[in-house]
Each structure stands twice: as C-alpha cells, then as structure tokens.
Amino acid sequence: MVSTSTSSTTTGKQSRSNKALTESFLTEQLPILLPPIFEQVQQATANHRKNIVSLYKLQKQCSTIIEETPKGIKLIGEKGFNNGFIDMVNRVLPIKKGVSVADRVVKFIASYVAYSTEQDAASRPEGEEEEEVETFSSRFVVKLLKHLLNGMEAKDKNVRFRVTLLTVSMINGLGEMDDDLYVLLRESLLNRSRDKEAAVRVQAALGLAKLQSGEDEDDLEEGQESLGEVLLDLLRYDPAAEVRRAALYNLPRNPNTLPHILARTRDIDPILRRTVYAGSLSASALPDPRVLSIAQREDIVRNGLGDREGTVRKATAGMLGGWVDLVEGDMIEFLSRFDVVSSQVAEEALISVFVTRSEILDTIEFNDEFWSSLTPEKAFLARVFVDHCFSNKDEARLEEALPVVTALAFCIQNEYNKLVGSTNDGNGDVTDRAFIVGELLKLAVNLDYADEIGRRKMFQLAREMISQSNLPEPLIPKCLDILSKIANGERDLIRVVVDVVTELREGGEDFQNEDDEPPLDSQMSSTFDQSIIRRKSTTTTTMSTTASQRINSENPEERMKAAIIDLRCLLICISLLERVNSNLQDNSVFHGLLPDLIIPSVRNKEEPALRDQGLICLGLCCMIDAKMAANSFGLFIQQLTAADDELKVKVCQIVFDLLMVHDINGLVSKTMAADKVVELVRHVLSQDSPEVQAVACEGVAKLMLAGMISDETVLQSLVLLYFSPETADNQPLRQCLTYFLPVYCYSSPDNQRRMLSIFSDTFGLLAQLLEEAEDEEMPPLAQMGLMMVDWLDPQKTVERDGVTIDTAIHLDLAEQILRAILTETSKEMRKALLSFLSKLNLPEADDNSVESWKLKSLLAITNAIKAKRPFSDVSSKNALVKFESVLLKKYPELEEFDEDTFRSEGGENEKIEELWGFIDDVEEKELDAQSEAGSRRGKRASSTTSTRKTGNRGGSRARDSITPSVISEDDDRSTMNGSDDDEEDEETPKKSKSSKVAAKTSKKMHVVQEESEEDTEVESLLDEDEDEEEEEEEDDDDELAL
Secondary structure (H helix, E strand, O other): OHHHHHOOOOHHHHHHHHHHOOOHHHHHOHHHHHHHHHHHHOOOHHHHHHHHHHHHHHHHHHOOOOEEEOOEEEOHHHHHHHHHHHHHHHOOOOOOOOOHHHHHHHHHHHHHHHHHHHHHHHOOOOOOOHHHOOOHHHHHHHHHHHHHHHHHHOOOHHHHHHHHHHHHHHHOOOOOOOHHHHHHHHHHHHHHOOOOOHHHHHHHHHHHHHHHOOOOHHHOOOOOOOHHHHHHHHHHHOOOHHHHHHHHHOOOOOOOOHHHHHHHHHOOOHHHHHHHHHHHOOOOOOOOHHHOOHHHHHHHHHHHHOOOOHHHHHHHHHHHHHHHHHOOOOHHHHHOOOOOOOOOHHHHHHHHHHHHOOHHHHHOOOOHHHHHOOOHHHHHHHHHHHHHHHHOOOHHHHHHHOOOHHHHHHHHHHHHHHHHHHHHHOOOOHHHHHHHHHHHHHHHHOOOOOOHHHHHHHHHHHHHHHOOOOOOOOHHHHHHHHHHHHOOOHHHHHHHHHHHHHHHHHOHHHHHHOOOOOOOOOOHHHHHHHHHHHHHHHHHHHHHHHHHHHHOOOOHHHHHHHHHHHHHHHHHHHHHHOOOOOOHHHOHHHOOHHHHHHHHHHHOOOOHHHHHHHHHHHHHHHHOOHHHHHHHHHHHHHHHHHOOHHHHHHHHHHHHHHHHHOOHHHHOOOOOOHHHHHHHHHHHHOOOOHHHHHHHHHHHHHHHHOOOOOOHHHHHHHHHHHHOHHHOOOHHHHHHHHHHHHHHHHHOHHHHHHHHHOHHHHHHHHHHHHHHHOOOOOOOHHHHHHHHHHHOOHHHOOOOOOOOOOOOHHHHHHHHHHHHHHHOOOHHHHHHHHHHHHHOOOOOOOOOOOOHHHHHHHHHHHHHHHHHOOOOOHHHHHHHHHHHHHHHHHOHHHHHOOHHHHHHHHHOOHHHHHHHHHHHHOOOOOOOHHHHOOHHHHHHHHHOHHHOOOOOOOHHHHHHHHHHHHHOOOOOOOOOOOOOOOHHHOHHHHHHHHHHHHHHHHHHHHHOOOOOOOOOHHHHHHHHHHHHHHOOOOOOOOOOOO
8 A cells, every 4th residue: 555655765755756646646546545544444443543644644645746727736636635535424424323333433534633733733834823824734624624514404314413423523623713614613513503303412512512612702793692601501401311411511610600500400311410410510520619609509419319319319429428528527617518507408418428438427526625615517416426326226336425414414504504695695696506405405315314313404404494485496396305205204294394384374474574584503403393393283273363364464565475475385385295195185284274375375366376376286186185176176177268378288287187187077076067078178179379289188188098088079179180280380289199199099999990980070171171271381181181091000000918909990991981982072082082092901801800791882882983973084093993903802702792682681781771872862973173172071061060179270169169068057066157148148147157056055065964174175165255256247257166
C-alpha cells in the first residue's frame, strides 16, 4: 500500500514522490487505498491511531495534485480525496443505532478530524492567526461538516441519528470556524433538539452542551434563547428520560441551574434520580453543600432517602457520606447543615449515616463537657443516638455512652431552668432552649428505670414541669410520655394528671399574677407533693364552684386568663387521653373534669380555640367510653356542618374513629337510625373542603376494608371521586383511593361482586362526567373502564384459607358489557365497551362456576347486537367477531347453540326468560352516533341520580339530598335540627324540635335508672345547653344541640 511505503521514506523522497503523483492516482489508486482503511477501523479501535496517520499521509499526497487552468489552480487532488472520504461516510449513515461496527467508524472519523486539525495547527508558523490561513485540512473539515449538516433534515431517522452523532463527535476537533458556519451548526442542532426521535435529541443535547461553553450571551439577538435555556427546557420538559439525562450530564452547575437540577430528584426516571445524587450532587461535583440553602438541602435529602428505589436511596446515602467526609467526621458540624429544630429530615440523614458509616458510632463520646454545654445539635445527636441504639438493641453502647438516670434528670432540670430564664428575660433563644429540653425528654423515654432513685427523680421532674403554666405546649406530650412509662399503670397516670389539672385551675390566679415564673429547684418536688396532699381534699369539694365563678366572671380580663388556663388544661387532657386505653368508667377520678372542664369548653361560644380543643378532648373521651360516645355522637355530626374547615378535619377524624372503635348500631342509637349511617358517610364525602374530603375518604376506606360498611352506593361514590376532575389536585385523596380500590377488590370475591354490581351505572356516570368536564383533566373513558375491569380480574384475587375465588366474575361482566353495547346509542361508549371484551379472563370450560345458560346468553346477546344494532366500522365488527370466536373455541358446547331451543328454556329458568324479554324490547335501528350520542347515558344518569351524591361536581345537590335525610329524621332519638327549605314551614320544625326534646327527655328519665350518674353527665349537661339555646335565635349556626 502507498501509505505503508511512504511511511518508510525520508521527507525529501516523499516530496519528490508527491510531485510525481498525477491525476490518474485519484482514479486508479485512491479508490483502492481508502476502503481497506475503513474496513480495518470497523474491527477494533486499537488500530485507529495507525490508520489515522496513514489516512492523513494519503490526504496530504492527494493535496499536491492540482490542475492549472486559465482561471486559476484547481485542487483536484483535494476534491478527489474529499469525495472519496464522504462516500465512505455515506455508507455508515443508514446504519441504525446500536451497531458496533458503525459506531467504531464514527469514532474513527471524529478522531481523524481532530488529528487533522491538530496537524494543521502544528505546521502553522508561530504568531500567525488561524483565521488568516486556509489549508487542505481546514477545507476538508468545512466540506465534511456542511455535507453532514445537509443531512440533518433527512426523512430517514437512522440518517438523522448518524449525521447528528457524527457532527457532535466532530465538534471538539473542529477548531476555529467562521461565523456563518457556526450559526448554521447551532441552528441545525437546535432543530434536532426538537426531533421526534429521542436518540436524535440526545445527540443534539450533547452537541448544544459543547457549543454552550463558547457562547457569549451578549452576542445573542433580542428574543433569541441561549443554549443554556434550551438545555434547561430539555431537562425539565422532554418526555424521554435519556434526553433529560443527557441534558443533566452536561448542564453547568451555577445558581441559575441548581434549582432545576434539584427538581430532578422527583423525576419519574429512577436512573435520572440516582444520577442527580451520585453525579450532580456528589462531593466531587458539589464540593460544599452550603452553596445550597438549608431548605434545598432538606428537600434533596427528604426526596432521596424517601425514594422507593433502593439504588436512589443508596446514592443519597453516599452523598451524605461525602458530606460527613467534608467535615472530617464531626457530627455536630454535619448537623449544622440542617435545621434540626424545625424539620424531620436531619434525623433521617443522621440515621442514614449511622447505618452506612457504622464506624461513626464509635467516635461519638458523651462526656461531662458534652452535657454541660448542650446546643440543639448536641441534644439532637444524643437523642437520635439513643433511639438508634435502642432500636438495634445495642445496650452495651447505651450504657457506655449515657449518664445515669439521676444525672440526666438534673441535666433536664438545668436546661429547663435556662428555658424559664430565657422566657422571662425575653431572649431570642427560647425556641432553641425548648428544643433542647424536648430532645432530652424524648431521650429519657428510652432509658432503663430500674434505679428507683432515678425513676422517682424523673417522675417528680416531669410532673413538676407540666404543672408550670408557662411550659411550652410541644413539651406537654413529651412529659406525659415519661409519666406514662414510669407510672404504675394508667389509673395512677390519670390520677397524677387530674391532680395537675386541678392544681393549675385552682392556682391559675397565682400563676397569672406573677410576672416571672420561678425556675424549678431540686427541693421543689418534695414540697410540691406535700402542698398537693394538703390541698387535695379541699380542691375536690370546691373545684366546680370556683370554676364556675372564674368562667362567669364579669371581668373580661379574668375570663381571658381563665380561658388560657383551661386551654392548657385541655391540652394536658388531650395528651393524656391519647396515651390511655382503659375504659373511662373504670377511672372515676377523671369524671370530675367532664362537667368542670370539658363540657363547659364545648359549650363556650366566646373562645373558638377553647371550644375546638374541648371537642377534640370530648372525642378522645368517647374513644374509650362507648356510652359517652353514643350520647355525644350527634354533637360531632352537627359540627360537620357548623364548624370551620380546620376543625371539620378533626371532627371528621373523630367520627370515623368512633365508627371504627365502637359498634355502629350502639353508637348511633341515640342519634339516628342505623340505616342512615350510609347517608351520613356519603354526606361527609361530599364536603367542599379538600382536606375534609381526603380524611373522610381515608375513614370510609378503613370501614369498607374492615367490612363494617358494605353498601354499593358508597363504593360507587369512591370510584366517582377517584376519577372526578374536581379531585385532580387533591393528592391525599387520590393516593388513598389508588391504594384502596385495587386492594379492596382483590382482597375478597364478595368485594369484587359489589364492584361488579355498580359497573354499568358507574361507567355511564363517568361518561357523563367526561362530557361535562370540558377543559378539565380527566382520563379517557376507555382507560377508566379498563381500570374497573382490572379490579374485577379474578386471577388477581388474593388466595386465603376458606375463601373460594369467584372465577365467574368476568363471565358475568361480559354479559353486562354486551347488554350495555346493545342498549347504548353513543358510538364512543359502544367502542369503549367493546374494547373491554378482549381484556376479560374467562373461566375454563371445566370450571364448576361456568353455567351453560350464561354462556348461551353471551351468544344470544352477541347475535342480537349483530342483528338489531350492528357496528358500522370494520374494526368494531372484527372485535365482536373475535370475541364470539373466542367463546366458541373456549367452550365447545356452544357450537351446537340454537336460539329457538335456548328461548324455549325460558319456561324453566326465569333468568333466561328475563334475558329474552330484554332482547325483544330493543328496537332494530341503524345508530347515528352524532344525533343520538349520549341519550342512553342521560336516561341512565337520571335513573341513578339518587346514587350519585359525591364529588364536588354536583356536590351541593348531594348535600341537599343527603343532609336532610340524616339531620331532620323524624326520630325521637335524633339530635340535629332539620334544614328549613321553605320559609312557609317554619312552625312545623319548631313543633318537631319540641316534640323531639320532650321525647328525648322522657327517654333519658327511663335510662337513668340503668346508668350511673357519671354516665349521664355529658348527656344532661349538653341537654341543658340545648334548652338554653331554644330560648335564643333558632337559626344560629354555632349552636350546639344534642
């Protein structure tokens, strides 16, 4: 070969040989020399360097062949070489993506362009500007690039991919280029960034990233977007994950792009999410996490550690490990990267470090200096360390690291005294001090209280702290956690808390008259207990009288002080009730708080906060007392309409918790008929507030999964809520139903039967919703129907002992679908229904659940569709024929099917007789989808209006139809006022209300003989409140009535 012989000659001989080359070399030798080079580079990349050198020498030889003409010199050698080279390139362009030999040729071409440019620059004299000199190499590069840019608009996707790949691969080796060529290259890549093929857009993104480094935004024309903005758009909006990854890999990290990079931690592609943590946010790419704000750091850690993909969580843990290395293992400095006071992310991050870097646990020391100079980070570290060791049962490390219980109690007391001092002095570190005390209290819960001295000291300290009127509210539950663990049972805990509440209410004036609250003293506990013992006898007898005097005081300032103390007492009672499970009837010491604190708070109309907390406290009391729950249930139902949205959420939680805990019939016995519970549930689902709707949806889902509610209309309401466009932004509701609906159906064949019973009506209502949705987001009708078909799949039912899977579910569903196709007039509905037939899992022929008459019914309806209301389009006809052929193939007995014989069987089987009656009632006609679309749907919707009372669309209609039936039920046990829809009927509700009160009173007199005095305190006090309200305005929305 020429390239081989020329490599062994001297420079002088080479120049003489070049002069000897003639034009015949281009036609005879060049076509023979070029192909072997490209053939070799396809085999392996190892020979690329040798072939690049040979090809460059061949190009240099060809550049010496010229032709002199009167008009000038023609570079025929360069032209021949360039044409031959481009011919070799063209052979690669049609090759599809992923062919390795073509990829090696592309790599060789890019390497050769770079080598040619380097040799050109090396041979240029020093000091000479590049743009002033034109060489055979520069002319070759320009010609090749223009040729490739011409192929950017090719119709063949493979050509567009190879051209873009070649162009991008060559960019780094192009060197300087004129402005026109740069603009052409930039414009071509911008166009390819919007190509319909993702592989082409990937290469365009890589090319734009390479051009971005040399772009000056000052040179851009007005309205022209920069390449950085294009890459950001690809990162944010491109539907292909590989394109977004390509943009992420090549996007520079600066204050403008970091927020968009961080947003990819919630990308749908797990590889991209992992890349963000392992690449863009790694220690090498982001040397100091403090370039991010605290909120940004917490967001990325929360998203990463909470990701459902293990690889993403592992990458996040690696990122946090890099942060630990940056601070050289100093965990206090590491925690300073987070806001430990107000977020939960720091705990997840610290636990992740403990798990992945277990050696860190050995470096943590809790010496005396550590406990004497606590900061929020130190207290947080100690608490999480104890929790981690406790969860892993690492008792040896706990005993080695932590002080004894008594020392920790004194430490907590010291920190609390600092908190009191900061509060009295008005310092700005109150929040930090309160956080330190809270973390120490959390830590103390997990300690071993075998030491009686330490146990007693900690018990006295916690009791004294909740006795302080200025104790921050978040610390109350933490103190009760300690008391709950140390106390000798729930009865002892309730006694202690009742004493504290009594002490606060009786000593409220003394606390309020003092400007500064004294700190706790180590001797305070003993004197405090003695004072309580001395006052206990007098306090119990005078509590009600004193409380009523404080509440009914004419001085507004005294009433406000009393309300503040009562609010704190309610918070203590709420924290107590959340931690006890024993029946309230077994703890008589708590009964005194009901008439003195809780009931007056519920009846309070001047302080909404007090009333709200009173309702919550009453709800918790009802959770552990069935009789009180039955007496108070009507009050909570009334608050579902009268309360504000924030309180409605709490009340809604109370209502559903009571329904879950207590027997439903006994719970509603004094409020409404048991069969009205379903209407109550649907009324709550129709609330306007998204938060209330989400809580109600979760409560209904629990009741239905537990089998406590099995009404089909409630299930239909949940399905409509799930698909309704009005709940598109209610993510808690959507997430709840996304989990509930399939789990509910797959858990039991009976549940699938209930879903089957509402399939037709629900599908019709969904079609009507879709028509009314207009521009609102809603899934296609076929997609919604397919989801319901999937929920009914018997093959996905969970197998359990004693439960037989109903394999005939889809067989019955097929009959419903065929009936709907026969009666439906909308073309879209019929096509959607027809598409469901191919998704059915029909039982096998030898299955015991398969009844012969059901199979014949399917064929009878199919023949009726063909005869009376056939499909007009070919695809639908074929789909129906295909379903019929599936039936005949799966069930051989149908091959002898005869309609007349099957019709004659109607005398023996009522269902067959009903089927033929249904078929005979359908009129024969050619359906016009445009003129009669939805007529059948309208009839179906009107016939099922009573079942559609959910969702925000038509929500007012649902409330109008449900609420009166629940609230104004003419039952002597009802506790709610009926709604007056007509002003002319004012007298009737009044009489009804009076009769209800009378009936209720007589009923109570009858029941009192069976109940104790404590059992009826709530009922009698609330009835007394109702009698007072009757004297006030009848239409007061804030009145409470039982």
